[in-house]
Amino acid sequence: MGSGLVNVAVDISLMTLLAVTAIGIIRSRNLFATAMLSGIYSLISAALFVTLDAVDVAFTEAAVGAGISTVLMLGAMTLTRRSEKHAVKLHIGPVLVCLAVGAALIYGTVDMPPFGSTEAAGFKHIVPEYIAGSRDDIQVPNIVTSILASYRGFDTLGETAVIFTAGIGVWFLIGRRRREDEADEEAQKTSGDEA
Amino acid sequence: MRHHLILRVVSKLLIPFILLYALYVQFHGDFGPGGGFQAGVIFAAAFVLYALIYGVETARKAFPARWLAILVPLGVLIYGGTGIASLLLGGTYLDYDVLAATPTGGQHLGILVVEFGVGVTVTAVMIAIFFAYAGRTDDIQDDDW
Numbered sequence: 001m002g003s004g005l006v007n008v009a010v011d012i013s014l015m016t017l018l019a020v021t022a023i024g025i026i027r028s029r030n031l032f033a034t035a036m037l038s039g040i041y042s043l044i045s046a047a048l049f050v051t052l053d054a055v056d057v058a059f060t061e062a063a064v065g066a067g068i069s070t071v072l073m074l075g076a077m078t079l080t081r082r083s084e085k086h087a088v089k090l091h092i093g094p095v096l097v098c099l100a101v102g103a104a105l106i107y108g109t110v111d112m113p114p115f116g117s118t119e120a121a122g123f124k125h126i127v128p129e130y131i132a133g134s135r136d137d138i139q140v141p142n143i144v145t146s147i148l149a150s151y152r153g154f155d156t157l158g159e160t161a162v163i164f165t166a167g168i169g170v171w172f173l174i175g176r177r178r179r180e181d182e183a184d185e186e187a188q189k190t191s192g193d194e195a
Numbered sequence: 196m197r198h199h200l201i202l203r204v205v206s207k208l209l210i211p212f213i214l215l216y217a218l219y220v221q222f223h224g225d226f227g228p229g230g231g232f233q234a235g236v237i238f239a240a241a242f243v244l245y246a247l248i249y250g251v252e253t254a255r256k257a258f259p260a261r262w263l264a265i266l267v268p269l270g271v272l273i274y275g276g277t278g279i280a281s282l283l284l285g286g287t288y289l290d291y292d293v294l295a296a297t298p299t300g301g302q303h304l305g306i307l308v309v310e311f312g313v314g315v316t317v318t319a320v321m322i323a324i325f326f327a328y329a330g331r332t333d334d335i336q337d338d339d340w
Contacts, residue, residue: 055228059220063236068321071243075328138302140225148230149306153289157274159232160313164271167320171263175327 010051018044029084031077039070056144199248206248213241221314225303231310235317243325251329263323270316277308 021041028034042065049058113120130147140146148156220227221234246254278289286293291305 056230056233059228059233060236063233063240067240068236068243068325071247072325072328075325075331079328079331137298138306139299140303140306142225142227144228145225145230145306145310146302149225149309150291150302153278153291153309156309156313157278157289160271160274160316163320164267164316167267167316167323170324170327171267173327174331175323 007051011048014044014048014051018048029086031080031082031084032074034084035070035073035077038073039066042066042069203248206244210241210245213244214238217241221310222307224310225306231313232317234310235314236321238314238318239321239325242322246325246329251326255326255330258322260323260326263319263326266315266319267323268316270312270314270319273312273315274309277305277312281305 018041021037021044025034025037025041028037042061046058046062046066049055049061117123130151131143133151134140134143134146138146138150140150217234217238220229220237221231224230224234242254242258245257277291277294281290281293282288284293289305289309291301292298294301294304
């Protein structure tokens with residue numbers, strides 16, 4: 001019972017930190033601070049995933065969210081301004097939409113099965129098969145890996161293709177231009193010299 | 196960051212361990228948490244750290260764009276090729292059972308190869324995207340911050 005209370009306390013403090021960081025991100029007009037705060041947001045999310053026993057997700061969140069994307073955001077920031085333009089004033093319509101959607105989501109959680117319940121609908125369908133299969137047919141201790149790579153191999157192939165597409169997209173859009181610019185400058189310089 | 200001696204020394208010490216840890220996450224993924232996606236990002240993060248400390252041009256020399264052009268598609272090809280291999284061996288697409296003598300051995304082999312393909316593509320794409328962004332500006336000076 002004591003550990004349960006500790007878990008609740010940890011969850012509440014992490015959620016509070018998450019909310020404080022989110023408010024900080026919304027209020028800050030300095031893009032450098034915003035990038036750093038979103039890195040912190042990812043790190044706190046990663047800690048939350050650990051408390052939910054989703055270590056794989058926490059791993060990804062810490063590496064991608066807090067690590068690489070913070071650096072990418074800083075890199076993107078150097079291409080633009082350092083601070084955001086002044087905020088537009090509060091529009092009442094969007095606020096009402098946000099509040100309504102939020103209320104609907106909270107109302108939706110009332111019907112959800114209790115946290116960690118094995119009776120939940122999601123655990124009834126195909127999950128028992130995966131768990132038994134990972135133990136008997138694949139013999140991989142980490143079920144996440146056996147589901148991702150074996151049972152859901154097509155999905156993961158698709159995900160890899162998405163990453164591949166994102167990579168070559170960025171590369172062809174902005175990755176190669178600089179060298180061509182330099183080549184153009186060189187060409188102009190040499191032609192200018194000749195003239 | 197030429198004069199940040201502590202940063203340079205510490206990162207130089209840490210980068211081999213980050214790379215090693217990425218390999219551990221990659222090849223230990225069926226026993227512990229991890230797998231190709233996480234390992235690829237950690238591997239790329241080591242290069243990003245290197246680029247942040249020693250400059251993008253030095254990092255480009257350590258990881259030439261030519262390699263990226265090969266590695267980005269190579270990972271997807273490894274993944275897709277595993278499926279083709281299982282087709283040729285008489286199974287269905289991405290059915291690893293036929294890859295080795297026993298179905299369990301085949302599953303283990305298939306998962307290992309497929310995760311390796313994912314890791315290769317994720318590493319190369321992350322580095323490519325970082326270079327694409329970082330290459331657009333001249334090196335960031337300390338007083339820019």
